[in-house]
Amino acid sequence: MDLIRHLECFAAVAEESHFGRAAERLGMAQPPLSQRVQRLERELGVRLFERTSRQVTITKAGTLLLAEARELLARSEALMATARRIRDGESGLLRAALPPDIAGETVTAILAEFQERHPGVELELGELTTSQQLAQFASHDLDAGLLHHPCDVSGLELGPVLRREVGVLLARDAPEAALDTVPLAALTPYDLILFHRAAAPALHDDVLTTCARDGYTPAAVRHGQGASFIRGLILSANAVALSPRDAHPEHTADRDPDLVWRPLTGAPLSWRLSAAWPRGRSDTAVRAFAEAATRALRETSDVSSEPPPHPLRLRPASEYWL
Amino acid sequence: MTGALTRLREAFDAAGVTGRLHAVDIDSGAEISAGGDRTVVTASVHKLCLLVALHQQAAEGRLDLTERIDVPAAGRAPGPTGLAAMLDPVRISLRDAAYLMMAVSDNAAAEVLLTRVGLDAVNATTARLGLAHTHAVHGFRELLDTVKEDAGPEGAQALTDPYVIARLRALDPARTNRSTPRDMTRLLGAVWRDEACAPEHGAAIRRLLGLQVWPHRMASGFPFDDVHVAGKTGSLPTLRNEVGVVEYPDGGRYAVAVFTRAAGTAATLPAADAVIGTAARVAVEALRAA
Numbered sequence: 001m002d003l004i005r006h007l008e009c010f011a012a013v014a015e016e017s018h019f020g021r022a023a024e025r026l027g028m029a030q031p032p033l034s035q036r037v038q039r040l041e042r043e044l045g046v047r048l049f050e051r052t053s054r055q056v057t058i059t060k061a062g063t064l065l066l067a068e069a070r071e072l073l074a075r076s077e078a079l080m081a082t083a084r085r086i087r088d089g090e091s092g093l094l095r096a097a098l099p100p101d102i103a104g105e106t107v108t109a110i111l112a113e114f115q116e117r118h119p120g121v122e123l124e125l126g127e128l129t130t131s132q133q134l135a136q137f138a139s140h141d142l143d144a145g146l147l148h149h150p151c152d153v154s155g156l157e158l159g160p161v162l163r164r165e166v167g168v169l170l171a172r173d174a175p176e177a178a179l180d181t182v183p184l185a186a187l188t189p190y191d192l193i194l195f196h197r198a199a200a201p202a203l204h205d206d207v208l209t210t211c212a213r214d215g216y217t218p219a220a221v222r223h224g225q226g227a228s229f230i231r232g233l234i235l236s237a238n239a240v241a242l243s244p245r246d247a248h249p250e251h252t253a254d255r256d257p258d259l260v261w262r263p264l265t266g267a268p269l270s271w272r273l274s275a276a277w278p279r280g281r282s283d284t285a286v287r288a289f290a291e292a293a294t295r296a297l298r299e300t301s302d303v304s305s306e307p308p309p310h311p312l313r314l315r316p317a318s319e320y321w322l
Numbered sequence: 323m324t325g326a327l328t329r330l331r332e333a334f335d336a337a338g339v340t341g342r343l344h345a346v347d348i349d350s351g352a353e354i355s356a357g358g359d360r361t362v363v364t365a366s367v368h369k370l371c372l373l374v375a376l377h378q379q380a381a382e383g384r385l386d387l388t389e390r391i392d393v394p395a396a397g398r399a400p401g402p403t404g405l406a407a408m409l410d411p412v413r414i415s416l417r418d419a420a421y422l423m424m425a426v427s428d429n430a431a432a433e434v435l436l437t438r439v440g441l442d443a444v445n446a447t448t449a450r451l452g453l454a455h456t457h458a459v460h461g462f463r464e465l466l467d468t469v470k471e472d473a474g475p476e477g478a479q480a481l482t483d484p485y486v487i488a489r490l491r492a493l494d495p496a497r498t499n500r501s502t503p504r505d506m507t508r509l510l511g512a513v514w515r516d517e518a519c520a521p522e523h524g525a526a527i528r529r530l531l532g533l534q535v536w537p538h539r540m541a542s543g544f545p546f547d548d549v550h551v552a553g554k555t556g557s558l559p560t561l562r563n564e565v566g567v568v569e570y571p572d573g574g575r576y577a578v579a580v581f582t583r584a585a586g587t588a589a590t591l592p593a594a595d596a597v598i599g600t601a602a603r604v605a606v607e608a609l610r611a612a
Contacts, residue, residue, distance in 0.1 A: 017355050018324065055323050058359060063504065064454055066359050149484040150586045152340045152560075158488040202338045202585030274485065279494075312479050314589055316402040317536060319366050319427045319557040322470050322478045 004076045006040040007069045009033055010048060014058050014066050077140045078281055094121050094285045097128035097136070097145040098293070100225055101195070101271075103247055109296035114289055121285045129199035137278050144289045146297075149272040150202045157282060159275035159290040162303040164244035166269040171234055172260045181265040185215030192218035193233050193241040195225050203271070207242065210268050234259060244271055246301040273297065323354060326608035330356045330601055337597035339562070339582040344503035345605035348511050348567070348575045352612045354605050358503040361455060361495040362581040365465075365556030366427045367506065367563050368444075368458055368499045373420055373530065374513065375439050375447040377523040380416075385438065387417040387526075393434055399463035404428025417526070424530040424554060429462045436461045448505075451512055456501035465499065468492050469558065481559040482587040492558050493583075503579035506565040510577035514567055528552060531566065538592065539564040540578065543599025544606075560584045562591075564598050568606050576609055578602045 012022040013033070023030040041048050048062035058066070098107060107125075114123050128136065130151050136142035137156065147153075149161060168182050170190070176182050192211070197204040211217065222239055224230055233239040235258055248261035275290035282290075297303050314321065334341035344358030364371075380387045393405055393412045403426035405412055405419070414422075419435055422428035436444070441458055448456040460468075468491045473480045480486045491497045512518040513527050531552035539562065541551040553566020565579040580601050584594045 014359055015357060017327070017358075057353065057355075060452075063359055063502075067361065067455060150584075150588075151484075152583050152585045153484055153488040154340070154493065154583050156488055158485050161483060161485045201335065205338055206586060206588075272484065276488075310482070312482060312589055314402065314478060316407075316426075317538065317555075317557070317595075318402065318589055319429075319555065320466060320469060320559070321400045321402045321406070321429075322466070322473060322481075 001039065001043055004073065006036050006043070007073055009036040010040055010062075011066065011069055011073060013037055013049065013056060014062060017056055017058075019056060081140075081143065081281060082283060092121055092285070093124055094289060095124045095126075095141065095143045096289050097126045097133050097142055099129060099133075099146060099148055099273075100127050100199075101244070101247070102146070103300060106296050106300045109300050110289075110292045113292040113296065117292070118285060118288050121288075123289070129196075130203070131198055131200060133276070137276070140278075143281070144275065144277040144286045146273055146293050147276045148200045148203050149274065150206065151200060153276070155279050156276045157279050159294050161272050161274040162294065162297050162301075163270040163272050164246060164297075164301055164303055165263065165267055166242050166244050166271055167261050167263040169230070169234060169241040169243045169248060169259055169261050172258055174240075177260045177262065179262060182262045183214070183265040184211055184268060187211075187216045187218070187240055189238070190218065191220040191222055191233075191237065191239040192216075193222045193224055193230050193239050196223045199225070207269060214266075214268055231256070231259060242269060244301065273303075323608060323612070326354060326604055327356055329604045333597050333600045333604065334582070337582075337584075337593045337600075338586055338591070339584045339594050339597060341580060341582045341597065341601055342503050343578070343580050343601050343605055344507045345576055345578040345602070345609060346507045346511060347609045347612075348514050348577055352609050353507075354608050355504065356601075358507075358579075359455075361500050361502055362563070363493055363495050363556075363558065363561055364456075364458075364499045364501045364506075365492075365558045365561060365563060366429075366432075366462070367501070367554055367556035367565050367581075369423050369427065369432050369462075369556075370506075370509065370531070370554045370565065371444050371448050371456065371458065372432060372436055372439060373424060373527055374451075374509070374518050375444045376416070376420060376435055377519045377527055378447055379439060379443065381520050381523050385416065387420075388415050390415050391419070391434060391438075393419075393430065398430035399433035399461075400466055401427070401429030404431050405434070406430035421530055421533065425533045425535055427555060427557075429466065432462045448501075448509070451509060451518060453501065453505040453509060456505045456509075458499045459497070460499065465492055468498070482589065484587055487560055487587055490559065493561060503565075503581055506579035507577040510565060510567050510579075514575060514577065528567075538595040539598040540566045540568070540580065540602045541599060542596050543601070543603035544568060556581075559589070560587055562594050562598060564602075566602075568602065570610070574610060576606045578605055 016022040023033045046061045050057045130148040133145040230241045275293045277286045342357035342360045346353040404422035406429045419431040422431040472490045516524040540553045548571045550569040556563035563581045569575045580598045
């Protein structure tokens with residue numbers, strides 16, 4: 001019996017409390033999943049689940065075994081990942097991801113530095129949103145990534161957090177384009193174009209909260225990420241977009257003749273990014289990717305690492321106090 | 323049940339949190355679980371374990387709950403409520419210190435009681451009740467000390483920095499006080515069925531859980547004057563928990579444990595507090611319909 005594969009099935013059913021959903025998550029059909037769990041129960045001589053027609057409930061014995069099963073799965077995953085990379089000296093595969101809004105120049109710099117320092121390691125670099133990266137860290141399909149904060153960082157280690165200043169992208173002939181800095185409240189006549197909430201829900205909500213606090217509650221929020229989609233909406237649908245400064249260089253040949261980027265008054269918004277990887281699973285390749293991503297961002301984007309001067313007023317219901 | 327699980331997932335997602343929930347009908351044993359066997363950080367929820375251990379020792383005659391103790395002004399565990407926030411020396415009975423610990427999550431009162439009861443006794447109590455995944459590795463003062471140490475020289479200010487959050491030992495279930503949602507509903511069930519302590523002690527524990535003042539978490543999901551909510555919260559940066567019992571006028575009683583971890587690092591996130599009530603309500607309604 002492939003114990004690890006069977007334990008994976010056990011953990012999935014325990015977490016979903018449902019054979020159908022667990023099968024879906026594992027990418028397999030339900031009957032073989034049920035058979036595997038039954039086989040594991042026979043092998044261990046322990047009943048893991050109570051099954052009724054309506055639900056699956058983990059037994060006390062199942063509960064007692066679940067933590068150990070998870071530990072074993074995590075160890076096995078770490079072992080496979082390490083083995084994959086050390087197999088022939090330093091050669092192997094590093095599965096890494098970047099979020100969609102990273103500038104092309106930054107992507108090039110990351111790839112170049114990584115290849116130079118680790119020519120033997122194959123870097124499989126994908127474009128994934130923050131939410132997708134978190135999901136793939138959890139399912140052990142990703143070794144390292146670059147995340148937008150805030151997000152749930154449980155079980156992760158992070159590199160330094162960098163900030164990209166965010167401003168507004170508007171039509172060059174819009175009246176607000178004449179201002180040196182644009183107050184958020186001045187954007188009231190416009191709809192807002194923002195990335196899909198599912199990409200980074202907490203950042204999405206934070207942005208709207210900050211806009212509202214500073215007097216901008218857009219009549220409509222249009223979700224989109226692609227440059228030409230955003231450009232079209234700005235030019236013909238009375239909308240503006242929030243975007244980092246480094247994505248819109250003003251003094252280069254490829255600047256957009258019809259759009260202009262302006263800083264927001266008081267710099268109320270920034271995108272915060274950091275490299276991330278699952279806790280305890282960093283090796284030289286993971287560290288090299290994290291360093292390359294951090295350095296490339298520093299060199300190709302307008303980033304700073306100073307925290308904003310935001311006083312924190314803890315309230316009594318916080319229950320903690322320093 | 324599947325519908326309820328979907329609604330739970332949607333509610334947690336809309337509030338920007340990762341949520342784990344276990345709820346059980348105390349009398350029928352019907353249950354609902356959304357990650358109910360995941361190991362979670364308990365934070366101040368562990369004060370409930372301490373309270374049960376305190377009452378077990380009282381029941382065994384090892385301490386007298388009306389005994390008064392002196393709590394000097396200096397050297398108290400830090401906190402924003404109760405004795406931790408008071409400025410002058412206090413003389414208080416053990417059971418009234420327990421009241422402060424449960425009603426306003428008073429860290430100083432909890433530390434005074436923990437010194438008397440002992441960490442080993444708290445772990446022995448939870449082990450005896452069969453809570454195999456529940457364990458306290460340190461007291462509340464020591465817990466806050468790790469937060470202070472890991473936050474570094476910038477103090478509380480640093481606690482909104484994701485880099486610092488990712489390094490807090492207090493948020494890693496392997497290195498701090500922990501449990502599972504299922505263990506906590508099991509504990510509540512034992513208290514409500516008088517299996518954890520003799521009935522008069524069970525009643526005292528239930529009374530204190532019912533005197534908790536916070537309206538923003540589990541209680542917010544049950545805006546009904548005839549529904550009783552008794553619980554204990556737990557909070558740390560990005561982490562908001564509550565375990566409690568919801569009692570309906572028809573006699574239905576449900577133990578619910580909700581543990582959340584917010585994506586946002588802001589200290590004030592009303593939606594993350596309220597979703598504990600929303601999730602508890604979804605779970606209780608599913609159990610009542612079952």
